[in-house]
Structure formats: structure tokens, C-alpha cells
Amino acid sequence: MAGRKALIVLAHSEKTSFNHAMAEVAASTLRAKGWDVTISDLYAMGFNPVLSQRDITGPPKNPEHFVYETEMGEAWKEGRLSSDIVAEQKKIEAADLIIFQFPLQWLGMPAILKGWFDRVIIQGFAYSVATIYEQGPFQKKKAMLSFTTSGMESTYSPKGINGDMNVFLWPMQRGMLQFCGFQVLAPQICYSVRYVTPEARAQMLSAWQKRLATIWEEKPLSIVPNSWFEMSMERGFVLKQEVLAQQEGKKQGLTVGQHLGKAFPPSQQLKAP
Structure with a gap:
């Protein structure tokens, strides 16, 4: 795995959180294996998740009716995207593996991470009508979700009160990652982190470290x-x-x-x- 590059997109505001610990373990483990690792700590960066006309430079193609997807696609082709978006796109282009680290909130991604997808993963750069799913631009890259939950694993089952975890994963893994061509690896899920013992959290970090040692050899979903x-x-x-x-x-x-x-x-x- 030496010589490969990884991007960790981290979406948690508290530096002493378990999500930060997961990101730190991922970075240190991969670096020890020879990976070049970049971390986009969205809260620390003050990343703006809100879509607006400020995401492009210069006048829009249609100032009277601003269609975000269309305008962003044109701005990408012409090199007129805002600098913060371009910076994240360059990180994606350079990465062989992308890990998204976050707490599950309202059965989905935190708003700041969803906004990162909305602003960065745009038409032209990440997909087109002719290039989706296994023909997508990122088909040679691997990506995975790594996240924590408050509830126990059983609550995210077909019999659990929250329902089947597979259902919550589908729009993120299929509708976002696979849509752009990523080979999606199985998620790393740490259940009920807030309520388990310190020993249990240490075991979660150890299991994550062990998995990361051979992460590139894993088969995608x-x-x-x-x-x-x-x-x-x-x-x-x-x-x-x-x-x-x-x-x-x-x-x-x-x-x-x-x-x-x-x-x-x-x-x-x-x-x-």
C-alpha cells in the first residue's frame, strides 16, 4: 500500500470525541503503512455547507433564474468555482481512498458533511449523464463510511425500533458514492459509543486499526x-x-x-x- 494516498473527511466539532479518535487512528495506521494521508476536518476548517451563487466566480449564465447544478457544471468546465470547492476537489483527485468519518445524526450525515457533498461533488467533476455508477469518474478510487451511533446495534436491525441499517446506508453508499463511480467498501460502524465502557471503545479502535492494515485489499460492496x-x-x-x-x-x-x-x-x- 506504500505510495497510495488517502483523504479523511471528518465531520465532528469536538476534538476529544470518539470520531476524532477514529480519524487519528486511521491517519496514523495508514501513514505507518506508507500512505500519504490528508485530513479535511470540516468544523476546524469552518467549511461552509450552504449552496449559493458565491460558489462560482464571475456572472452566472442565467442571472434571472440561477439553477445551481447547471451553473456549477458550467463553472467547473470554465475554472470559475470558488477556491474552497476547488481545494476539496483537488484532494479527491489525488486520493486513492476516501474515508468519511462522522456521527450518524437523524439517520444520516451531519449537515456540514452533506453540504460538503452538495458543493464539492458536482456535475462535470463527479458525474455526467453518460458517466454514472461503474462508469463514473471515480471508478478507480475506493471510498467508505466510518461512523458512530448512539443506539445499540440491535436498534438498527429489521426488528429494531430504528429499522434496518441497510436502508439508511443505501442513499449514502449507492446514491452518493457508487453514483460517482467509487468502489464502496463495507462501512465501519461503532454502535452505542456514548454508552459503552472505555474498554469497549478501546476494542473498537483496535478493530479499526487492524482492518486498516489491509484495507486496500478488501472487495467492494x-x-x-x-x-x-x-x-x-x-x-x-x-x-x-x-x-x-x-x-x-x-x-x-x-x-x-x-x-x-x-x-x-x-x-x-x-x-x-
């Missing part, structure tokens, strides 16, 4: 290939009829998203096949 879908004006971008025919009689759907009205594949967003 499975993905339904683009070739299984077809685009039509009448039906949209959906699974081909022959694929649907092959799935008839099977008890489980293909994925959490393409479930076909059947049971979800167990742990499909939690571990590689």
Missing part, C-alpha cells in the same frame, strides 16, 4: 451493473425485462433499492459478497 438497465422515454431508466424474468421466483430482491417488492438481501449494504 456489490452493485447491479448499468448493463442490466435500459433507458426509455416511457419507462425511464429501469431494469431490463430479461433481468426481471431471471428474478422471477426468487425470494429476495437484487438489492436494498432494486428489491422488486421482495425481501431485502441481508446485510447487502453492510458487507461485501
Whole structure:
């Protein structure tokens, strides 16, 4: 793994937090293996998560009706993005592996991290109509979520009060990371961090360190290939009829998203096949 580069995007405001400890373990472990590691500590940077016309320089293409996605795509092509966005994009371009470290809040990312995605992972730079999923620009890069929860693991199960963790992971892992081409590694989840013993937290850090030692060799989560879908004006971008025919009689759907009205594949967003 020597010579590879990693980016850790950290979204927690407290430097004594377990999330900071996870980021520090990741950085030190990877560096010991010869990685070049960069950390984007979003709170320390004062990163602005709010979309606005200030995200581009120069006049917009349509000043009377500012369409953010369109204007950002044009500004990216013309080199007119704001400097803070360009700085983060350069970090992504340089990285082989990106780790997103954050606390699960309202069953999703903290606002500052979601804003980072909204402002940085933009049309042109990270995707286009013709380059999505396994054809995406970042198909040679790996990415993963590493996060903490307040609740116990059982509460994020199909029988738990919060529901199946696979469902919460789908929009982040499929809709954001895989959409841009990333090979998505299984998430590192530390459950109930606030309520476990110091010994249990130490074991979590040790398990994280052990995993990171061979992280580059891990297989990514499975993905339904683009070739299984077809685009039509009448039906949209959906699974081909022959694929649907092959799935008839099977008890489980293909994925959490393409479930076909059947049971979800167990742990499909939690571990590689």
C-alpha cells in the first residue's frame, strides 16, 4: 500500500470525541503503512455547507433564474468555482481512498458533511449523464463510511425500533458514492459509543486499526451493473425485462433499492459478497 494516498473527511466539532479518535487512528495506521494521508476536518476548517451563487466566480449564465447544478457544471468546465470547492476537489483527485468519518445524526450525515457533498461533488467533476455508477469518474478510487451511533446495534436491525441499517446506508453508499463511480467498501460502524465502557471503545479502535492494515485489499460492496438497465422515454431508466424474468421466483430482491417488492438481501449494504 506504500505510495497510495488517502483523504479523511471528518465531520465532528469536538476534538476529544470518539470520531476524532477514529480519524487519528486511521491517519496514523495508514501513514505507518506508507500512505500519504490528508485530513479535511470540516468544523476546524469552518467549511461552509450552504449552496449559493458565491460558489462560482464571475456572472452566472442565467442571472434571472440561477439553477445551481447547471451553473456549477458550467463553472467547473470554465475554472470559475470558488477556491474552497476547488481545494476539496483537488484532494479527491489525488486520493486513492476516501474515508468519511462522522456521527450518524437523524439517520444520516451531519449537515456540514452533506453540504460538503452538495458543493464539492458536482456535475462535470463527479458525474455526467453518460458517466454514472461503474462508469463514473471515480471508478478507480475506493471510498467508505466510518461512523458512530448512539443506539445499540440491535436498534438498527429489521426488528429494531430504528429499522434496518441497510436502508439508511443505501442513499449514502449507492446514491452518493457508487453514483460517482467509487468502489464502496463495507462501512465501519461503532454502535452505542456514548454508552459503552472505555474498554469497549478501546476494542473498537483496535478493530479499526487492524482492518486498516489491509484495507486496500478488501472487495467492494456489490452493485447491479448499468448493463442490466435500459433507458426509455416511457419507462425511464429501469431494469431490463430479461433481468426481471431471471428474478422471477426468487425470494429476495437484487438489492436494498432494486428489491422488486421482495425481501431485502441481508446485510447487502453492510458487507461485501
